[in-house]
Amino acid sequence: MHRNIISADSKTAPVGLRLLVIRSNGFQRGRVDNMKKELDDFRSEGELNISPYRKAWQEKSIDNATRLLLEEDAKYFLHQSLSTPCLNVLRRCNGSYVEDLEGNRILDFHGNSVHQVGFGHPTVIDAAKQQLDELSFCTRRFTNVPAIELAKKLTSLAPDPLNKLLFAPGGTSAIGIALKLARMATGRFKTISMWDAFHGASLDAISLGGEAMFRKDAGPLLPGTEHVPPPDDQHCPWDCAGSCTLKCAEYVDYVLAKEGDVCAVVAETVRSIPYFPPKEYWQIVREACDRHGALLILDEIPHCLGRTGSWFTFENYDVIPDIVVIGKGLGGGVFPLAAVLARQDLDIAPERALGHYTHEKNPVACAAGLATLRVIEQEGLLQRSKDMGARALDKLTQLQQRYPVIGHVRGQGLLLGVELINPESGDRNVDLAERVLYSSLSKGLSFKISMGNVLTLAPPLNIPEKDMDRAIDIIDESLAECQLE
Numbered sequence: 001m002h003r004n005i006i007s008a009d010s011k012t013a014p015v016g017l018r019l020l021v022i023r024s025n026g027f028q029r030g031r032v033d034n035m036k037k038e039l040d041d042f043r044s045e046g047e048l049n050i051s052p053y054r055k056a057w058q059e060k061s062i063d064n065a066t067r068l069l070l071e072e073d074a075k076y077f078l079h080q081s082l083s084t085p086c087l088n089v090l091r092r093c094n095g096s097y098v099e100d101l102e103g104n105r106i107l108d109f110h111g112n113s114v115h116q117v118g119f120g121h122p123t124v125i126d127a128a129k130q131q132l133d134e135l136s137f138c139t140r141r142f143t144n145v146p147a148i149e150l151a152k153k154l155t156s157l158a159p160d161p162l163n164k165l166l167f168a169p170g171g172t173s174a175i176g177i178a179l180k181l182a183r184m185a186t187g188r189f190k191t192i193s194m195w196d197a198f199h200g201a202s203l204d205a206i207s208l209g210g211e212a213m214f215r216k217d218a219g220p221l222l223p224g225t226e227h228v229p230p231p232d233d234q235h236c237p238w239d240c241a242g243s244c245t246l247k248c249a250e251y252v253d254y255v256l257a258k259e260g261d262v263c264a265v266v267a268e269t270v271r272s273i274p275y276f277p278p279k280e281y282w283q284i285v286r287e288a289c290d291r292h293g294a295l296l297i298l299d300e301i302p303h304c305l306g307r308t309g310s311w312f313t314f315e316n317y318d319v320i321p322d323i324v325v326i327g328k329g330l331g332g333g334v335f336p337l338a339a340v341l342a343r344q345d346l347d348i349a350p351e352r353a354l355g356h357y358t359h360e361k362n363p364v365a366c367a368a369g370l371a372t373l374r375v376i377e378q379e380g381l382l383q384r385s386k387d388m389g390a391r392a393l394d395k396l397t398q399l400q401q402r403y404p405v406i407g408h409v410r411g412q413g414l415l416l417g418v419e420l421i422n423p424e425s426g427d428r429n430v431d432l433a434e435r436v437l438y439s440s441l442s443k444g445l446s447f448k449i450s451m452g453n454v455l456t457l458a459p460p461l462n463i464p465e466k467d468m469d470r471a472i473d474i475i476d477e478s479l480a481e482c483q484l485e
């Protein structure tokens with residue numbers, strides 16, 4: 001499995017491999033530190049798969065059969081960050097749990113943000129199975145009942161004037177559609193988006209995104225993509241130190257005015273790291289967009305449909321975007337499905353192609369989507385997300401009082417973050433975050449680490465209370481254990 005790594009050239013290999021090569025060759029410390037800094041810039045979207053803590057965890061926790069499969073995975077798949085080489089092999093998922101090949105059940109607080117209704121929800125699975133038996137695909141130029149019903153339902157859930165939509169087979173493609181529509185509607189092409197943001201992995205989406213992991217070495221990106229600092233009050237360039245002064249919102253207004261011809265501001269309503277701007281942030285930006293003739297495109301792909309306690313996250317901010325993009329959980333955790341919902345009067349390109357994706361109106365995905373919305377309504381998951389989220393945030397705040405390494409806890413609904421710091425310097429504690437992750441995995445909890453040091457907790461919205469409590473206990477036990485090491 002590690003043959004490639006050991007033989008990699010220390011000058012030409014990607015930085016992660018170079019670091020391992022240099023470490024194994026015993027090169028000087030200074031070069032390692034430089035590369036460590038470079039690697040830190042890559043830690044935005046999730047923990048890196050080249051971590052020595054991951055390797056140590058695998059050596060301790062993975063049996064031979066699994067190891068052989070991981071080696072096969074590493075042999076056939078192109079290696080890339082956050083993916084191959086993989087951590088472990090799964091064989092089952094159900095509710096809040098995934099199960100590995102050895103039968104270990106792990107609470108999944110990561111779930112790629114697709115599991116609002118949990119994994120394998122029977123209503124979703126039954127709807128998909130039934131649809132597979134009836135109409136498994138819908139050739140272009142035809143439409144189908146599940147697609148029409150899902151469009152009707154989503155536009156009825158969204159406030160006016162978000163009454164038109166297109167489906168796409170994934171969030172990245174949906175972002176591309178939103179961008180093209182905004183360009184065609186305004187006759188402009190410039191955008192303002194945020195550093196550290198993620199809008200998908202394609203070239204247009206990484207041009208909007210602000211993460212080194214995706215942008216570095218990718219060559220020329222889209223022109224006219226201005227970036228501004230995100231509303232992250234814990235790491236604010238204006239030093240607002242935890243109490244947002246809205247300078248970041250005023251700066252968006254400033255750039256809109258300076259450029260004068262911006263097509264759209266594109267941003268995640270809340271960043272799923274997570275951080276949450278104050279309510280006034282979006283009100284200021286909304287108003288500035290209107291004043292400068294720019295559209296507001298909100299990306300709610302990972303947290304739509306209840307994660308933050310409402311169908312659409314912008315509802316928590318009393319603003320309505322011109323275009324909102326949703327995805328992930330829309331496919332019920334089973335199918336890739338995303339949607340672009342737009343203002344009715346943006347229906348301006350009937351003779352051009354905005355999407356044209358092969359699986360645009362896939363009836364099985366749409367049936368799963370409809371069933372997902374039904375489950376969210378029938379199980380009262382919007383309110384549950386708020387209630388369980390508030391309860392969890394309260395428990396995490398109690399943990400913060402006991403552990404000085406917890407610099408900040410925050411949440412909106414069941415999107416929660418625990419930021420680990422070095423108490424003396426206040427710096428991001430990347431090392432501890434990784435140790436806590438691998439300790440938690442051994443105890444049966446998986447979550448994502450964002451920006452290197454934020455434990456990002458996103459459980460299913462219907463997670464049983466006892467499982468939520470168990471997860472927080474695991475974080476508590478892991479913090480205690482890692483601090484003793």
Ligand SMILES: Cc1ncc(COP(=O)(O)O)c(C=O)c1O
Pocket residue numbers: 170171172173175198199200201268272299300301302327328338
């Ligand atoms: C905010 C945001 N936008 C866009 C995407 C891309 O979605 P997809 O992976 O379905 O293409 C993601 C995926 O993680 C996301 O979190």
